[in-house]
Amino acid sequence: MSIATEASISESSSTIPAFPVKGEPGRSTAFRWYFVPLIVFLMGLLAMAQVFALHLSIRHQRLNSTVVDAVMEIQIKAAVFHLRIEEVLSGVQGMNVEHAVAGMDEAIRLAEVACGAGQHREGSSVSDLTEDLRAGKQADEIKSLLTTFKAIGLQRMQQMQRTGHGPLAHRQFDALFNDLLAKAALLEQSYKANRVMTRTKSSRLFLGIYLVWGVVVAAATLGLRRMELRRKGAEESLLQANSQLLCQAEELRRHRENLAEMVQKRTAELTLANGQLRVEITERLQAEQTLRESEKLIRHLSCQLLNAQEIERKRISMGLHDDLGQALYVIKLRVRCIEKKLGKKQQAQRGECEILLDYLDTVIEDVRRLSLQLSPAIMEDLGLTAALRWLVSAFQRDQGMEVSVDIPELDRLFPEQHQQITIYRVLQEATSNIGKHARAQKVSIAVRQHGGRVSFSVHDDGKGFDPVEAATKSASEKGLGLATMSERITMMGGSFNLRSRPGQGTEITFILPVASGAAP
Numbered sequence: 053m054s055i056a057t058e059a060s061i062s063e064s065s066s067t068i069p070a071f072p073v074k075g076e077p078g079r080s081t082a083f084r085w086y087f088v089p090l091i092v093f094l095m096g097l098l099a100m101a102q103v104f105a106l107h108l109s110i111r112h113q114r115l116n117s118t119v120v121d122a123v124m125e126i127q128i129k130a131a132v133f134h135l136r137i138e139e140v141l142s143g144v145q146g147m148n149v150e151h152a153v154a155g156m157d158e159a160i161r162l163a164e165v166a167c168g169a170g171q172h173r174e175g176s177s178v179s180d181l182t183e184d185l186r187a188g189k190q191a192d193e194i195k196s197l198l199t200t201f202k203a204i205g206l207q208r209m210q211q212m213q214r215t216g217h218g219p220l221a222h223r224q225f226d227a228l229f230n231d232l233l234a235k236a237a238l239l240e241q242s243y244k245a246n247r248v249m250t251r252t253k254s255s256r257l258f259l260g261i262y263l264v265w266g267v268v269v270a271a272a273t274l275g276l277r278r279m280e281l282r283r284k285g286a287e288e289s290l291l292q293a294n295s296q297l298l299c300q301a302e303e304l305r306r307h308r309e310n311l312a313e314m315v316q317k318r319t320a321e322l323t324l325a326n327g328q329l330r331v332e333i334t335e336r337l338q339a340e341q342t343l344r345e346s347e348k349l350i351r352h353l354s355c356q357l358l359n360a361q362e363i364e365r366k367r368i369s370m371g372l373h374d375d376l377g378q379a380l381y382v383i384k385l386r387v388r389c390i391e392k393k394l395g396k397k398q399q400a401q402r403g404e405c406e407i408l409l410d411y412l413d414t415v416i417e418d419v420r421r422l423s424l425q426l427s428p429a430i431m432e433d434l435g436l437t438a439a440l441r442w443l444v445s446a447f448q449r450d451q452g453m454e455v456s457v458d459i460p461e462l463d464r465l466f467p468e469q470h471q472q473i474t475i476y477r478v479l480q481e482a483t484s485n486i487g488k489h490a491r492a493q494k495v496s497i498a499v500r501q502h503g504g505r506v507s508f509s510v511h512d513d514g515k516g517f518d519p520v521e522a523a524t525k526s527a528s529e530k531g532l533g534l535a536t537m538s539e540r541i542t543m544m545g546g547s548f549n550l551r552s553r554p555g556q557g558t559e560i561t562f563i564l565p566v567a568s569g570a571a572p
Contacts, residue, residue: 490514
């Protein structure tokens, strides 16, 4: 299958229109899911509220009736007691006063019921009702009057048996009875008024509940109507989407008929491309392998070349020291002998001999220094650390610069001769470049060990240079010093870094791994 055909199929598939949905899908879905449970919950809550309000109303009416009945019984019991006492005092025979006294006790108990401190004989407690009406004080007064009324009645009967009855006790007994009836009537009216008010409140409460219930039912009706309209709209949208899907399915069926041929064609193209890719990968791997072998060969040749260079330097150094040095020393001795044979009148020739001897001393010193630079014998005799310190000391003496040195013991870290020669040559080349080109006043040479690696740093405050510009110069212009230094360090498995800017000095840093088995 070609790329153009795949693109056309993808494009046709991506142009499937979305289902037309009215309104906000998220909000409408949430509304549909939560509306019916919410309506049911509200209607149940209103039903519970109505039942609870009905229960409270019935309970309040029952308690109110209980208290009113208790007040009426109090009035009856008090009237019977008053009547029996008066009959007894009037001399009526056969009156049962004990029954009237028991009635007064019952009236006192009913007064306790009215004030909320006791229970009616039917088991009803009216403490909540008396607290709501604030009628407890009146009931307490009635109870107190009943107790006093009973006590005075009994006292009159006892006094009558001893001295007869007097008008003062009679008036007091009647006044107390009238006061008792008045207060009982007042309490009864209070409870009756409360009954009317309770009925009014209950009617209003039920009316409010009915109104809220009507609102909820109306809202439920409207909500269900809206849900029905949404359902019909969704059905229409689904029908339209279904027709669109049928059209797209027909289009996909037509594409599917040619799919096998397109897949076969595309598979052949991919197989050919994979074959070409394998060939390219194989060629690239071979080229990389050849490059690695070439780099390995170049490094081996470079190593051999550097070794040959060191051998040649050592041979030349020995030749300078043994042959040329000895020849110059013999010439110096012959000139000294000639000088001693000159007479006193040959002062001019004696002066020429002194000049020649001084020149020979300079040449001998230059030959010795050149011999040491080519192959430092001190490194073979005393080791790498002593050779580096001698190199820095000679550099400071010859150049007259201020040099700060920090070179620890290195022989145990780099015991191999080729390692020591590489380190010595790199530092020798670095100090030589400073002396030739840097025009520096201060030089810093520091060696630091960090775990299994050792860093060497040479920094000067000279004129510096642009490394990029220096890298673009030809080999004849820039020389081979920096390249040789970097190559030597790379062959030892280290890293070489050069930082320099015009007017800001130069810093050469190279890091070498410590030889395996060397003490930290």
